[in-house]
Amino acid sequence: MNTSITHDSPGNLFVVAAPSGAGKSSLVKALLELDAKLAVSVSHTTRAPRGQEQDGREYWFVSEADFRAKIAHDDFLEWAQVHGNLYGTSKAAIEARLAHGEDVVLEIDYQGALQVKKLFPAATLIFILPPSWDELRLRLQRRGDTQADVIETRMANARTEVAQARHFDFVVVNALFETALFDLKAIVHAQRLKYAAQLRHRSAVFQALNLC
Numbered sequence: 001m002n003t004s005i006t007h008d009s010p011g012n013l014f015v016v017a018a019p020s021g022a023g024k025s026s027l028v029k030a031l032l033e034l035d036a037k038l039a040v041s042v043s044h045t046t047r048a049p050r051g052q053e054q055d056g057r058e059y060w061f062v063s064e065a066d067f068r069a070k071i072a073h074d075d076f077l078e079w080a081q082v083h084g085n086l087y088g089t090s091k092a093a094i095e096a097r098l099a100h101g102e103d104v105v106l107e108i109d110y111q112g113a114l115q116v117k118k119l120f121p122a123a124t125l126i127f128i129l130p131p132s133w134d135e136l137r138l139r140l141q142r143r144g145d146t147q148a149d150v151i152e153t154r155m156a157n158a159r160t161e162v163a164q165a166r167h168f169d170f171v172v173v174n175a176l177f178e179t180a181l182f183d184l185k186a187i188v189h190a191q192r193l194k195y196a197a198q199l200r201h202r203s204a205v206f207q208a209l210n211l212c
């Protein structure tokens with residue numbers, strides 16, 4: 001897949017994946033509130049809106065025909081079928097931000113995360129785990145916007161998804177929300193420092209000063 005996002009794009013790209021109900025959206029939302037330099041990419045999906053979801057806020061809700069047309073136009077950085085629906089990150093959603101040196105977080109499934117890592121090895125992949133299967137089911141039930149049969153599909157798919165955590169750079173267990181949020185903040189902070197150090201390492205001034 002062609003993309004103009006390269007290893008040298010100045011912004012940091014964070015990818016957060018988790019089984020449905022683990023708390024990914026809640027954690028990313030809280031992280032964004034604390035971090036003005038971070039923006040979340042709004043994905044396209046063929047899934048129907050849930051509860052209070054609004055077009056252009058949680059997702060761009062599109063028909064399958066429109067989604068397939070975007071695939072044909074090579075508009076997506078990555079896309080995947082998840083729980084029977086199509087989801088994708090449009091290149092337009094993130095390119096401009098990254099190019100301006102702003103950090104972007106993608107809330108996507110493991111298939112998309114692994115596609116992004118291939119295209120953009122500098123991306124930081126973070127996997128959120130629930131503390132137990134029982135707690136995962138309880139969270140899906142308590143959220144109250146997902147039908148019982150859909151919860152069962154998501155629980156079954158969660159086994160496959162969790163098995164992919166080993167391909168990620170970091171794993172965060174979301175038992176206590178504040179602890180998991182702290183861990184996420186620490187990862188973002190550490191990756192920024194690492195990236196800044198790499199940039200300095202490459203800079204001519206740094207070399208001239210013989211500091212690298």
Ligand SMILES: Nc1nc2c(ncn2[C@@H]2O[C@H](COP(=O)(O)OP(=O)(O)O)[C@@H](O)[C@H]2O)c(=O)[nH]1
Pocket residue numbers: 017018019020021025043044047078079080082083087088089107108109110111112113
């Ligand atoms: N590959 C990919 N997955 C996505 C994208 N957007 C959302 N997803 C994933 O699709 C799955 C289902 O998301 P959603 O329907 O919002 O349900 P939820 O996980 O229960 O909140 C989750 O694993 C999301 O991370 C995307 O743009 N690309």
Ligand SMILES: Nc1ncnc2c1ncn2[C@@H]1O[C@H](COP(=O)(O)OP(=O)(O)O)[C@@H](O)[C@H]1O
Pocket residue numbers: 018019020021022023024025026027139140142143174175176177178
């Ligand atoms: N650490 C936690 N402890 C208890 N409940 C949580 C925790 N994190 C999230 N939740 C709740 O679990 C439900 C699922 O969280 P959500 O962020 O929608 O998950 P995801 O985006 O991974 O599907 C929501 O009702 C949320 O408020």
